Amino acid sequence: MSNTVFGLTMLVVGMGGTLATLFLITLAIHALAALFPVRPEETEDRK
């Protein structure tokens, strides 16, 4: 494999892999939010 092919492979698969993995984590965070819902902040001036 030439250095150019190696570099392009790393660019496409590396950047794509990073993006895809972070997208997967985003989905996991959404699932966490659904499982453990965000609770509204309690306001101090609530009467």
Added chain:
Amino acid sequence: MSGAILEALAALLAGVRFLFEHGGPNVIMIAVAGVMLWLAIGKGVEPLLLLPIAFGCLLVNLPLSEVMAQGGVLKTLYDFGIGNELFPLLIFVGIGSMTDFSPLLANPKLLLFGAAGQLGIFITLLLALALGFSREEAVSVAAIGACDGPTVIFVSNMFAGLGKIPTAMVGALAVAAYSYMALVPIIQPPIMRLLTTRKEREVKMPSPKGKVSKAALISFPVIVTAITGIIAPQGLPLMGMIMLGNFMKVSGVVPRLANAAENEIANIATLFLGLAIGGTMAGPQFLTRETLMVFGLGLIAIILDTVGGIFLGKIWYLLSGGKVNPLVGAAGISAYPMAARLVQSEGQRWNKHNFLLMHAMGANTGGQIGSVMAAAIMLSLLKGLGVI
């Protein structure tokens, strides 16, 4: 008798003789150490790292110094904590303990800025290959784009341990990485202004409402560790340690361990790591054409990271009908919380009623995860391609 006295005096003056005969590179590196000390003390530039690195550099470049010889103090520190990659990982436990992922969990889409902010890594890899660096050297140089000193040291030292890159290059890479992290406030604002319009910079983003539940905060580091382990196992030590530090903090049941990770452990590891890295900066090995190229490529990597984040921000601005401020994208790098604070101050510069901090913090913690993930994926790809 007089002969013995003269011989003894000559031994005492051997260092001076060495300086005059072969000491050119050492003198230059002592001056470099002086500049680093001035930056750390006089200008407050990353003093925690630059000060011990500079002192290590001074120690190793004094004439006839044996601190990096077998059994020398810096060589012992190097073998104990850099050669086996322990110190960067200990620092990562501390970083994890200092990081608050709740802005990211409140707005998970911000994590994608953390991916765009790694563009510089991969483009720089191509550039380094084109400039004649070996594959392992190119990956190490590209890692500066992670904007994250421990990651750079972890990756480059792995190759140095395999004899694929010179040990002196680890020092150059570490100094470049930490220097550019410190220079983020100078590097980023002109790029932010160049790539965005005034209208885009003035976009107000409402603060996220509500708090993230404790169960989500506790689950998050475990999930990220598991995903990294499955997809990019070569980077598991990096991600595992940062998430361990965070897990200890958010669990709330081991405050002593979390405090130790954040303070004593991180401080001791930082001191030893800095000294040992400084020890790799011996003049004759450090002053090469490659070192200059490392610094040049490192700067390009950080600029491209910022460009990648802002371009994703601009795309998001268009898709959202002008509701996302593209400046937030510039925070998608690992320099935490410096990049987020920069976005906040730049946003307020153009609109005094703009509070981008929470969004920028989310993107910034996304950048931390993104940089480690990018390094992890690179290492796993190299393993898969048979390079390591």
